[in-house]
Amino acid sequence: MIGSTKPLAAPLHPPYPSGRRLAPPSCAPDSSPALTPAVERPGQSQSDGAPPPPRPDEVASSLALRASPQLNRWSRSRALRSNRRPGLESALSSSSAASVTKTSRPEDAAVAVEDGEDDDVCVETDAAGGKAIYIVSDGTGWTAEHSVNAALGQFEHCFVDRGCAVNTHLFSMIDNMDRLLEVIKQAAKEGALVLYTLADPSMAESTKKACDFWGVPSTDVLRPTVEAIASHMGVAPSGIPRSSPSRQGQLTEDYFRRIDAIDFTIKQDDGALPQNLNRADIVLVGVSRTGKTPLSIYLAQKGYKVANVPVVMGVDLPKTLFEINQDKVFGLTINPVVLQAIRKTRAKALGFGDGYQSNYAEMDHVRQELLHANQIFAQHPMWPVIAVTGRAIEETAAVVVRILQDRIQKYSMPRISKRY
Structure with missing residues (x-):
């Protein structure tokens, strides 16, 4: 017997129509076959084809539910x-x-x-x-x-x-x-x-x-x-679930690598500590609200050290961004209409009403920022540009990881700015 249960009087056999149980009055008629045959009670034979009437304790139990x-x-x-x-x-x-x-x-x-x-x-x-x-x-x-x-x-x-x-x-x-x-x-x-x-x-x-x-x-x-x-x-699987107590408490090298990646990514958020960009596995570049931070955290949980650098008009990008290996820099872009809607929601969440004087969520400013970012991307053709509009974070991350792995494996990549 598999599992630990009480000894049973008789094994269960496939249900037949004659052995169906009646559902409680509160239930709709069940068209599916019964799972267990009716229990034969003393003094009653199942040959009559009629199920036994419900006992008072059964009715009370169903009402209690x-x-x-x-x-x-x-x-x-x-x-x-x-x-x-x-x-x-x-x-x-x-x-x-x-x-x-x-x-x-x-x-x-x-x-x-x-x-x-x-x-x-x-x-x-x-x-x-x-x-x-x-x-x-x-x-x-x-x-x-x-x-x-x-x-x-x-x-x-x-x-x-x-x-x-x-x-x-x-x-x-x-x-x-x-x-x-x-x-x-x-x-x-x-x-x-x-x-x-x-x-x-x-x-x-x-x-x-x-x-x-x-x-x-x-x-x-x-x-x-x-x-x-x-x-x-050529190796047999262990057959032990990952949640098994025998596997708990084992801190592997992969675990410490992911913890280190998450710690690094949090410290490098939003252009902080540009001198550490050379230590990053992935560097994300894009205007505000293109999802750089959540994408960075998601990739960090996969074990990648990620830094993100915002593109702001009138503010020069850090010089170290152009000195590191350009194969690990990725540009992010988004549809201007979608970006404006996101920024409006963000401004309201921060408590800025309609009377707040800012061009942060104005369409003209949004288009200018995206145009400025596209000009930077065009000047650096080795940066793949990923459109995040309508994409889940997991989908964008999958594109980033695929391109990164292709480059690590020395697969041929076109030396032109390519959008994904």
Whole structure:
């Protein structure tokens, strides 16, 4: 038996229509197959085809789970903001333990679930009414979540400005079989797709068998990549999650490198300490509000020492900027209309009202600053110029890193100012 659970009287078999449980009166009719067969009670045979009437304690339990409409709305909104299924945490916390057990079935696996009141817990569907995708991870879920978001980006109807009939729900730190099977059980109840990244091979295999047994579509996001790398390197993976206690407290060289990069980047923000530009891995140049600082911090978390230098009309750029290796200098530009809107918002955030006399957010001044920056970029053709309009920080960072790595690897680069 995988996992630590109570011994069960009988293993769970695939649900059949005759063994369906009735949902509580407060739940809408459930068209999905039941997950557990009805329990045969003393003095009653299941051959009559009718499920047993609910016991008084079952009715009281289901009523106790109900809350006021205001509390339900608040809880649902809070859960949606945290990217979790509304009401599922309470269902999981009150549900009974479950485990995967070996049986004599052809699949060589069966899922045994101790019958309890959790089968009658009704979870409300999202307001969007879309199909559910369960993201299951034994760590933070960052890898799986970003992989799913990247995949959803391939579907036009899932863009931000359009309605997407998909609701993603992240279940992180799933490190034991009981919690894992409860999530899969809930996925079967809602007809959800399960995408998982589980480092432990036994957990991943049990997830696959449980999903196959309950008819839940599933995909192991991490396993194909791990197997490909293992085959390429000729080394077997450890199968230990990054969040495992055995890996905690180990300060690697990469950790100290990233900490040093973040410390350097913060000190070099907004043109400070120009004498240290030669120590930077990346130098960003651009007018105010082109996103130099957040881009610098993001790249620093990746381990790059980043300095950013603002372009201001009437102020000369530091001489050290032109003395360092020009391969690591990058220019940033932006659409003037977008830049004006950002600067107006910035001025209001600083408390400058309409009566404040400044040309900081005036369109003529914005265009002049951008023209001045473009002239500087044209004078230095080795600086790649990246347009940040409509780009996320991650996208801009990906362009910067790709160009930097190409130059480090001595790939051919055109000696003209190129915009990205």
